[in-house]
Amino acid sequence: MDKPTASPSFLKKLLALVLAFGPGIFAIGYTIGTGSVTSMIVAGSTYGMQLLWVLLLSCIFSGVLIFTYGNFTLVTGETALYAFKKHLKWGKLIAILIIIGISFGQWNSLMGILGISANIIFEIFRIYFPSLEAYRYESVLLIAVVVIATMYRFLLVGKYAFFEKILVIFVTIMGLSFIISLFMVYPLPIEVVQGLIPSIPEVEGGQMMVAAFVGTTMAAATFLSRPLFVKGKGWTIENLGQQKKDAIIAACLVFIISAAVMAVASGALFHQGKPVTKVLEMVNTLEPIAGKFALTLFFFGTLSAGLSSIFPCLLIAPILLADYQSGELDTSSRQFKIITAFASLFALIVPLFGANPIEMQIVSQVFNVFVLPLVILGIILLVNNKNLMKEYKAGIWLNLGLFAALFFSCLISYNGVVALFDYF
Template sequence: MKKLLSFLLAFGPGIFAIGYTIGTGSVTSMIVAGNSFGMGLLWVLFFSCLFSGVLIYVSGSYYLATGETALFAVRRHLPWGKFLAIAIIVAVGIGQWNSLIGILGITSNVVYEILALNFPGLQGSKYWVVLGLAILIIGIFYLLLLKGKYSIFEKVLALFVSLMGLSFVFTLLFVFPQPAEVVAGLIPKIPDVPGAGILIAAFVGTTMAAATFLSRPLFIQGKGWTQADFRTQRNDSIIAGLLIFTISGAIMAVASGSLYGSGTEINNVLDMSGALEPSVGKFAVSVFFAGTLSAGLSSIFPCLMIVPLMLGDYSAGKLDVNSARFKVITGVASVVALSVPVFGFNPVQGQIFTQVFNVFALPLVIASLLYLWNRKGAGLPAGRWLTNGVMAAAFIFSLIISWNGLADIFG
């Protein structure tokens, strides 16, 4: 584990990319998708991870070449830059705070289910226990944020990402869908059933998180990388994309191999552990909860930080983790995060619904990065035709997914 953490810390900013991308939203969406459609939505995951990896690379490379962070550059160089940057901050901020609400709801319910298995007397006090756990979890993370050190955030995320990846990939050794199903799942098609558009939008919203690309230059800045680290930055982007696809694909594959076609409905947190039961028997709940809990905890830090980070980016192009503004806004986010436990919403449905909102800011962010990546006189790498093609495809892809999500919501 020590060697694994050392390896992950060598590619520091990629840890935050995984933290933003794979949370309880990914776990919930992948389990529900595998249960409902088998491997039929693997193509969505593949393209999302491909586009995400390229966009991570582009935003990081732009910073190393120009010294400008994403929103600072949008405000400075794009037509109507100030308006666009503010619109991005509002859209991404709402999406990430929505995600935070769902993440804390799932995480506190996961801890409750673990406690209830060992202490059955808690069953009658679920609301208050879940609320107390949610307050405890968000309180601990807020106190850690007050320390204001990038290295602390990085080490905590590295630990949770390691536990999450090991938990889910381990289960794939026992349950795996048929190879023919995997190949068929790479053929693009949208299932003609109610709710498929919303689930796909949630899929893309959690896998192609706009916050990942916007915050990338800031975390590279915190890591202290310079133009001499172009190759390291590129490798970090590739590894982040591959890990996102591997871990998310493992979750979907396990759910597909265990649940698809069984008629099982996933209505609460404990139902999702059924995806692992055929593979590891009585240890299913423990393994699933360990992975889900790690996924949730690894996403709380980035989601709490995103709004003050974007404001610091917009105003000065700097990583801001020490100011009074950072502490106040993350405190407000911590209170907002308690919405699911306070109002007693269904955490599974709440998590999927909150992930949908992330996809709507995506086209604007991709278009902005595409403009910056082709800005003349910026000293950017030559031969950008391949990245331009992938980014253009990502933009079209995000528009189609957003439209389908809206059609399902209003339909």
């Protein structure tokens, strides 16, 4: 009599464990999208595991910054841009530049993300129903409209807990899909070890790819949105330990999932001499090696990456404005609904014109690194302000991590400038 209840009980516990994930789920949603997946696929198929060290460093510094921004809010009760404006000498100008820079980068990414996601859904159907190819443009556009309309409808629910649960579902599917794919197609262990030794591919586009990696993994939007999501979770200074654990888990999962994508592309395509520049090129290159099931699984992971990024990208502009204005996000406000509606329509540009978003996606990731030094410098000044932080003022180890992140971001920004000059 006890056996029938054992299984549901286990499933309920497993579901409760997954749904218990904190604000770090938004960090994963912002960081791993189709732009990130595209960068990992291009890097893995073109350079093997050579850029794994860039990913590792980016994830370590991301963890430090997610933790620092979260701690600042728990200690002071203030959010990032509001605190910049209030406490820093040039804070108002810095905050405005950050809002413009991040919104520009995220909305550009949003166009590509929706375009790629709609194409992926179409390709999944086309694998099993080849006759749909004759209606590619109409099908992709219709799918894009349905996807963005559904996401906008979810946003109108306006509850933090609901946003979190939707993202948990997408990120769980994404993570499992990529990790299971890795067991089917994987690189040689020696290549993974060699990839941890710093080096930049001495070929055209190598510097651009390094900057894109950092732009997509050390995403400024991730850190700036952290305070509002921490407050939305209802955490207080009593949750400092929980906040730290959440930041570490988020950074580790970003590395594991991103590295899995790179490894699948490296294992399947690098040694075949088949570099790809589009996610959708995986259809013709991965299927003969990994099979239809592995391909579908990988596509579902990529689709979940896209859907988990659309949600936060739609939220970013109203989040930053709310942060700057008052430090409180009102998801039922007219401002929130208008801005997210405009962003939803803006996202349809790529599907509407049938444009190829992949190259623009990588270039837009490069642009993201230019705001990053400002975002890191601002939080360094805040967490070292004894009047604000009191006994929680940043210690020597946290400062070492933050200044290392600042140096790394400046180095990558310079690299990004050189790469963009070469590109244009």
